[in-house]
Amino acid sequence: xAAPTPVDLSAxxxxxxxxxxxxxxxxxxxxxxxxxxxxxxLRNRIQWHGGIGVAGLALLVLETxxxxxxxxxGGPLTMTMGRWLPPFGIAFTADVLGAxxxxxxxxxxxxxxxxxxxxxxxxxxxxxFFPFLMLLMAGVTGAFLxxxxxxxxxxxxxxxxxxxxxxxxxxxxxxxxxxxxYAILNLVxxxxxxxxxxxxxxxxxxxxxADIALKVRTIENAPLMTLSALFxxxxxxxxxxxxxxxxxxxxxHTPRITVSAIFGGLLTKVGVYALLRVVVMLFPxxxxxxxxxxxxxxxxxxxxxxxxxxxxxxxRRMAGFAVILGIGNVLAGIATGTTAGISGAVLYALHSMLxxxxxxxxxxxxxxxxxGEWRLSGLxxxxxxxxxxxxxxLILFLAVSGLPPASGLWPKVSxxxxxxxxxxxxxxxxxxxxxxxxTIALARVFLLAYWRPAxxxxxxxxxxxxxxxxxxxxxxAVLVLVSLGFGLLPxxxxxxxxxxxxxxxxxxxxxxxxxxxxxxP
Amino acid sequence: MEALxxxxxxxxxxxxxxxxxxxxxxxxxxxVAILGNAVNLLLFTSGRLTREVPPIISxxxxxxxxxxxxxxxxxxxxxxxxxxxxxFSFLLVLTYRAYQALGTDNxxxxxxxxxxxxxxxxxxx
Amino acid sequence: MNTLIFRxxxxxLTALMMMFSIFVLLRGHNEPxxxxxxxxxxxxxxxxxxxxxxxxxxxxAIWFHPLSIAGFGLALSAIxxxxxxxAGVPFMTGLWIYPELFGVQVPLATVMSFDIxxxxxxxxxxxxxxxxxxxxxxx
Numbered sequence: 001x002a003a004p005t006p007v008d009l010s011a012x013x014x015x016x017x018x019x020x021x022x023x024x025x026x027x028x029x030x031x032x033x034x035x036x037x038x039x040x041x042l043r044n045r046i047q048w049h050g051g052i053g054v055a056g057l058a059l060l061v062l063e064t065x066x067x068x069x070x071x072x073x074g075g076p077l078t079m080t081m082g083r084w085l086p087p088f089g090i091a092f093t094a095d096v097l098g099a100x101x102x103x104x105x106x107x108x109x110x111x112x113x114x115x116x117x118x119x120x121x122x123x124x125x126x127x128x129f130f131p132f133l134m135l136l137m138a139g140v141t142g143a144f145l146x147x148x149x150x151x152x153x154x155x156x157x158x159x160x161x162x163x164x165x166x167x168x169x170x171x172x173x174x175x176x177x178x179x180x181x182y183a184i185l186n187l188v189x190x191x192x193x194x195x196x197x198x199x200x201x202x203x204x205x206x207x208x209x210a211d212i213a214l215k216v217r218t219i220e221n222a223p224l225m226t227l228s229a230l231f232x233x234x235x236x237x238x239x240x241x242x243x244x245x246x247x248x249x250x251x252x253h254t255p256r257i258t259v260s261a262i263f264g265g266l267l268t269k270v271g272v273y274a275l276l277r278v279v280v281m282l283f284p285x286x287x288x289x290x291x292x293x294x295x296x297x298x299x300x301x302x303x304x305x306x307x308x309x310x311x312x313x314x315x316r317r318m319a320g321f322a323v324i325l326g327i328g329n330v331l332a333g334i335a336t337g338t339t340a341g342i343s344g345a346v347l348y349a350l351h352s353m354l355x356x357x358x359x360x361x362x363x364x365x366x367x368x369x370x371x372g373e374w375r376l377s378g379l380x381x382x383x384x385x386x387x388x389x390x391x392x393x394l395i396l397f398l399a400v401s402g403l404p405p406a407s408g409l410w411p412k413v414s415x416x417x418x419x420x421x422x423x424x425x426x427x428x429x430x431x432x433x434x435x436x437x438x439t440i441a442l443a444r445v446f447l448l449a450y451w452r453p454a455x456x457x458x459x460x461x462x463x464x465x466x467x468x469x470x471x472x473x474x475x476x477a478v479l480v481l482v483s484l485g486f487g488l489l490p491x492x493x494x495x496x497x498x499x500x501x502x503x504x505x506x507x508x509x510x511x512x513x514x515x516x517x518x519x520x521p
Numbered sequence: 522m523e524a525l526x527x528x529x530x531x532x533x534x535x536x537x538x539x540x541x542x543x544x545x546x547x548x549x550x551x552x553v554a555i556l557g558n559a560v561n562l563l564l565f566t567s568g569r570l571t572r573e574v575p576p577i578i579s580x581x582x583x584x585x586x587x588x589x590x591x592x593x594x595x596x597x598x599x600x601x602x603x604x605x606x607x608x609f610s611f612l613l614v615l616t617y618r619a620y621q622a623l624g625t626d627n628x629x630x631x632x633x634x635x636x637x638x639x640x641x642x643x644x645x646x
Numbered sequence: 647m648n649t650l651i652f653r654x655x656x657x658x659l660t661a662l663m664m665m666f667s668i669f670v671l672l673r674g675h676n677e678p679x680x681x682x683x684x685x686x687x688x689x690x691x692x693x694x695x696x697x698x699x700x701x702x703x704x705x706x707a708i709w710f711h712p713l714s715i716a717g718f719g720l721a722l723s724a725i726x727x728x729x730x731x732x733a734g735v736p737f738m739t740g741l742w743i744y745p746e747l748f749g750v751q752v753p754l755a756t757v758m759s760f761d762i763x764x765x766x767x768x769x770x771x772x773x774x775x776x777x778x779x780x781x782x783x784x785x
Contacts, residue, residue: 080736171622250634377640
């Protein structure tokens with residue numbers, strides 16, 4: 001076949017070359033896919049997996065950090081695949097919200113990856129822990145950075161299938177039990193998402209989020225309420241909000257603790273992000289109408305989660321309920337719908353990514369110190385065994401309960417203030433009461449596991465070598481210190497979440513980045 | 522034609538939901554498989570049904586022939602089929618392993634990860 | 647299933663289906679076909695071989711571990727997308743070259759290498775699942 005005759009495609013293609021910095025948009029998921037692929041090929045060299053995996057995650061932190069700096073300085077970025085003009089080409093669009101979430105997620109993943117060097121033994125590495133982790137991060141960052149709603153579904157599935165792999169790592173009986181419930185319920189959740197995407201396409205005839213945001217202002221006689229209610233249901237299922245949260249406490253305590261840390265930190269937050277991006281940005285009027293429903297769901301989620309935290313003996317299951325508590329708080333912010341409320345929700349989601357990863361890692365560290373004990377009734381004497389670690393844990397427990405000095409305080413303050421500003425004193429009350437209950441639960445953990453003298457067996461000096469000591473202590477310390485930094489210097493993160501929230505509520509900059517030629521009101 | 526397809530989609534959904542409400546994991550799995558097909562059909566219908574002119578630009582032309590099928594739902598369905606196929610095969614292995622490891626396919630008896638009589642946390646020292 | 651007839655025919659059938667899968671893969675360049683469907687045909691070929699001669703024979707025959715093949719395909723696809731970075735066009739833009747091979751002009755594109763990557767991903771991952779399921783029947 002000869003070279004085809006040139007057809008004038010200038011009307012269909014993006015003809016300007018992308019700036020070198022625009023590549024930061026696409027690099028995070030592609031890097032992760034490449035590292036995952038290389039690790040899959042090196043399946044007989046598992047001694048290399050740890051080093052390559054951690055290097056990949058460090059590179060990811062660098063890329064997302066640069067992306068965040070660029071987006072925060074210069075506004076949203078867009079790149080369309082294969083040069084096709086949006087809305088026909090699949091667009092990747094990053095605004096402050098997406099870049100911020102991607103950056104914090106990769107920091108949490110890097111910490112978990114370093115912890116995994118000790119926690120994940122060579123048997124589990126042979127099952128493919130690091131390749132699965134890389135593909136999971138490709139899914140997470142892809143979901144945060146994509147600008148196309150069907151592409152969002154695809155990234156959801158990428159992260160879901162790698163999370164299945166991570167969940168049944170080692171195939172113990174408990175893991176298979178938890179994994180089956182997790183897999184079926186999450187699959188139903190994403191299928192619900194796909195159904196809604198089908199309806200959305202039937203109504204709008206487009207899948208590009210900026211294009212939908214444009215058309216939703218002018219469209220008439222469209223079943224938008226159905227769409228937004230279905231999206232709310234699907235993403236609430238992914239985020240583990242109250243009536244559809246039962247898969248989380250059933251499964252999150254079964255895998256390795258590092259895997260739990262990554263899941264607890266990142267996966268539910270992807271659901272939260274989708275809720276913010278789709279329900280808040282694309283359907284503002286419908287969110288307004290649904291706000292009472294969202295508020296009730298938020299309250300029930302918080303109350304159930306706080307009571308669940310109080311009732312658990314297994315620390316990993318208690319942490320599962322702590323994850324759900326964070327989701328309730330974020331939903332409360334979404335229910336208020338004001339800039340302050342959305343900004344508080346974003347801030348809480350970021351805080352929750354860091355602290356939930358750290359909480360699981362701390363539980364894992366405590367189990368390493370006490371010979372694999374997860375139950376509160378069997379733990380004790382951790383303060384005597386490792387005072388520095390106990391100090392870090394105390395700061396983290398304060399952060400999770402929303403007390404100063406760490407990062408938990410500011411998102412809670414902004415959420416309560418936003419709820420009071422719209423006159424929802426009951427919502428503010430629920431936030432405070434659930435925070436109080438979680439304080440009791442975590443204070444009990446500190447009292448029993450740290451201050452109580454060790455029960456029958458003395459938790460001897462941990463058997464870890466010097467290097468392994470570093471590898472488990474460093475990620476915990478870094479996450480807690482970052483959280484403390486957020487708490488002590490809140491101006492920078494809060495101004496970023498402010499601009500993220502205002503760009504969600506007024507997405508004209510987002511739309512202009514995808515369609516520069518269309519002047520938006 | 523669209524109305525007929527809508528009825529078919531509804532039928533598929535009801536069968537899928539009926540099967541997923543079952544207590545046995547194998548039936549739930551079949552329900553999930555049918556649910557995936559229902560969604561594919563829904564995507565197909567939501568792209569409007571047209572006569573069967575393939576959406577391929579033949580040599581020497583610049584645009585699609587008129588009346589060509591909408592190619593986007595087909596691309597979406599292809600993606601969704603690939604994904605649901607891989608999920609189904611994974612779930613098949615997982616369900617089989619669960620049956621082997623737990624000795625039951627009744628989800629009411631799968632209480633290994635959440636035992637029924639778990640002790641409460643200690644109330645004091 | 648292990649009849650003499652089947653065991654005699656299986657290698658030829660496998661070879662034929664393998665060749666057909668490559669034909670479908672290359673045909674997908676400009677006509678219906680492509681990496682995904684080609685990969686599935688190749689998996690069916692290996693499955694037939696596995697039914698006739700057992701899983702160990704298949705694992706020996708494909709030399710590499712199926713997941714390594716999938717990893718190679720994934721890397722190939724990702725690199726085909728990234729090549730457009732060097733050309734200064736957005737991600738996944740098709741790049742074409744027209745080298746002369748034995749006096750015939752052969753159009754080559756990153757579109758094709760992407761598709762070949764998809765072929766290997768499907769081949770590797772589905773073979774891995776199929777072999778796991780077949781292995782279980784053996785014990």
